[in-house]
Amino acid sequence: MPEQPAAPRRDPRLDRSRTAILAAAVALLSEGGVRAVTIEAVTARSGVARSTLYRHFTTGTELLAAAFRELLPALPPAPEGGAPRDRLLHLVRAHADQFEQAPALAAVVWMTAIGKSADLPSDAEERTRLATLREHVIEHYRAPFEEVLTACLPGATLSGHEVELAAAQLAGPLLFNTLVTRRASDARFCARLVDDFLAGRARTTGEETARAQTPAT
CATH class of the missing domain: 1.10.10.60 (Homeodomain-like)
Incomplete structure (x- = not known):
């Protein structure tokens, strides 16, 4: 042969x-x-x-x-098969570890890249370049949250905006700790962050269900 x-x-x-x-x-x-x-x-x-x-x-x-x-590598995937809360907590703690290990300037650059469109420069080519990068970075960080949140919130249909909002609610305080308060986002802090988020979602879902079941007057 x-x-x-x-x-x-x-x-x-x-x-x-x-x-x-x-x-x-x-x-x-x-x-x-x-x-x-x-x-x-x-x-x-x-x-x-x-x-x-x-x-x-x-x-x-x-x-x-x-x-x-x-500069800011992808987050490690949450373990499959675990309880939804544990998977979400794993993802939040991975964010916390990354922000703790990354230089503060790197986090500032990250914030700049995903800033509001109104903050983009007036030059059309530069504006297009930064807008494209912004979309890339958002997707880079949104995708892990979308996967885990779908498991944590069974039956919920989350739009892209809702996933981004949830990611901001969970990752935002970690970034604030890193850049402003300089406090460590330890295991206890991350657990409270996740539990408060899930409790808030449960209240919102309950209120929406109650409104839907209330007969119109």
């Missing part, structure tokens, strides 16, 4: 250039925020040619999104 041809070996220079590009982009993002991460600045800092950069990232927004993933 003829031997199968060996798979072509990947050029190690590509791995080195990608690593250098991402390191430069992350450093610029940490130091100067979103607007500091330009193709010109990244190529100058990394020493990688512009043509090589475009072999890895087709647009500046794609490069910026990759830098965000490096």
Whole structure:
């Protein structure tokens, strides 16, 4: 039987250039925020040619999104099969750990990226770039909450806005602790956050059910 041809070996220079590009982009993002991460600045800092950069990232927004993933990596998935409250608590504690470990400036950059549309610059190209990044970051953080909240709130149909609101209610206090009060979001704090959130949802659901069952006068 003829031997199968060996798979072509990947050029190690590509791995080195990608690593250098991402390191430069992350450093610029940490130091100067979103607007500091330009193709010109990244190529100058990394020493990688512009043509090589475009072999890895087709647009500046794609490069910026990759830098965000490096700076604030994806949260670990909640364990499957556990109680809904435990899964939600696991996710909230993962957020707390990430905010504790990430530099404060990284959290500020994260907040800037998902800021209100009204805060975007007047330049149309820059506005489109940041809006695209904002959508990417929101989806990056919204998806884990959507999965767990669906399990925690059986029978509830959550819109994208409701998932984002729930994520803000749960992750917002953690970010506030990290940036403002400098208090640790420990296990007790996270547990109370989750329990208060679930209790509030239960009250809201009960009130909506009661209104629906009240005959119109």
